[in-house]
Amino acid sequence: MTAGDNQIPFLDLTGVNREVADEVRTGWDEIVRTARFVGGDAVTRFEAEWAQYCGTEYAVGVANGTDALHLVLRGLGIGPGDEVVVPANTFVATVEAIVLAGAVPRFADVDERTLLVTADTLKAAVTPATKALIPVHLYGQMPDLTAIATLADELGLMLVEDAAQAHGATWDGRRAGSFGRAACFSFYPGKNLGAFGDAGAVVTSDARLVELLLSMRDHGRAQNAVDGHFQHDVLGTNSRLDALQAVVLSAKLKRLDEWNASRRRLRAVYAERIDPAAATLVDELEGSAGSYHLAVVQVDDRDRVRADLAAEGIGTGIHYAAPCHLMAPYAEHASGELPVVEASAGRLLSLPMFPHLGTQDAERVADRLNAIVARTSR
Structure with missing residues (x-):
């Protein structure tokens, strides 16, 4: 498809939403009829479907992806005095969740071709206080989870996947979410699997963690007590996946x-x-099958190129303009320069990417990018 007036938007959700509209209306009619707006069959059904899809025993729906990360860290006993290693070129929620849990982020650099963490870059950030590693499947591509899981085992660290952009991605044939103690997903509307509002989930095969998460997402209520509605055993919050989004x-x-x-x-x-002389497309490791939440290139004079593309009706994004270790709330946790993250930040440009984007439109985006870079280079 091409948007009206020859515009190519960065993201257009109308196609995917149109495909499911009738099924969603039918499901919502049933929710309205039964008035089961929070929890209920729609939520438990989706949780089972999502766990099966990811290759885990369980899925626990929560209100958003940030809560998924925060609650998992707390559920794993990570808090004050603990450090968690995380890439600096992630969406801020990954780091935010660590701090909200009371722990300290330790920032890692990334591979210059993939912009993903590696076992080596993670290891370089580990200290005696480190308790967990959070590899981020940035832009929908997975890092070498075999090597990273081996590192976590060797060092006795917990592995938590931030898979918020990687719905359906695989490493060595295994789906995102199936490698760590737990994995966290966001279902924000623009994601590959997106709700009609905020939503998230944790997947895991750890039954004890699931029991804690079910309680913590519901104000810490006891799950198996005779009158658990009024018994609160742990510190919780309100982070329930509602039935409308589950449908x-x-x-x-x-x-x-x-x-x-x-x-x-x-x-x-x-x-x-x-x-390749105009822009460098972020690479994918052999063994990975990415879900391509984003199509990201590195390009010189990024802001000028972006403005020129916009002038020709082509929308773009930036993911992400500022590394987390340079942001005001988290700079105190920075422990040194991160050359690859810092060098790439000003060169990142996200091109249009959504399932109903036409091949001819993608060709036009690439051709105009080539032409604009050649012109600005002169």
Whole structure:
């Protein structure tokens, strides 16, 4: 598709939402009829579907991806005095969750080709106080989870995947979410699997962690007590996945693999069409099958290139403009320079990427990017 007036938006959700509209309306009619707006069959059904999809025993729906990270860290006993290693080029929520849990983030650099953490960059940030590693599957691509899981085992550290951008991605044939003690997903509307509002989930095969999360997401209520509604055993919060969003997610999950295949097709168009002398497409490791939440290039004079693309009706994004270790709330936790993260931040540009983007539109984006960079270089 091409948007009206020859515009190509950075993101357009109308296509995916149109596909599920009838099924969602039917499901919502049933929710209205039964008045089961919080919890209930719709939520437990989606949790079971999502766990099966990810290859884990359990999924616990929560209100958003940030809560998923925060509650998992607390559920694993991570708090004051503990450190958690995390890449600095992630969305701020990853670091925010560590601090909210009372722990300290330790920032790691990344590989210059993939912009993903490696076992080596993570290890370089580990200290005696480190309790966990959080590799981020940035832009929908997974790092070498085999090597990272081996590192975590060797050092006795917990592994928690931030898979908020990687719905359906795989490493060595295993889906995102199936490697760590737990993995955290966001279902923000723009994600590959997106709700019609905020939503999130934790996947895990740790039954004890699930019991804690079920309590913590519901004000710390006892789950098995005779009158658990009024018995609060742990410090919790209000982070429940509502039934309306669960209906949307179940409907979209049926189509996720097809939509991800479309994203991979579009990424292949960019890879074939973009001149490497103009811009460098973020690479993917052999063994990874990314879900391509974002299509990111590194380009010189990024802001000028972005403005020129906008002038030609092509929308773009930046993910992310500022590394977390340079942000005011987290700078106190920085322990040194991170050369790759810092050098890439001013060169990142996210190109249009959504399942219903047409091949011709992706070709036009690549061609105009090539032409604009050539012009600005002169």
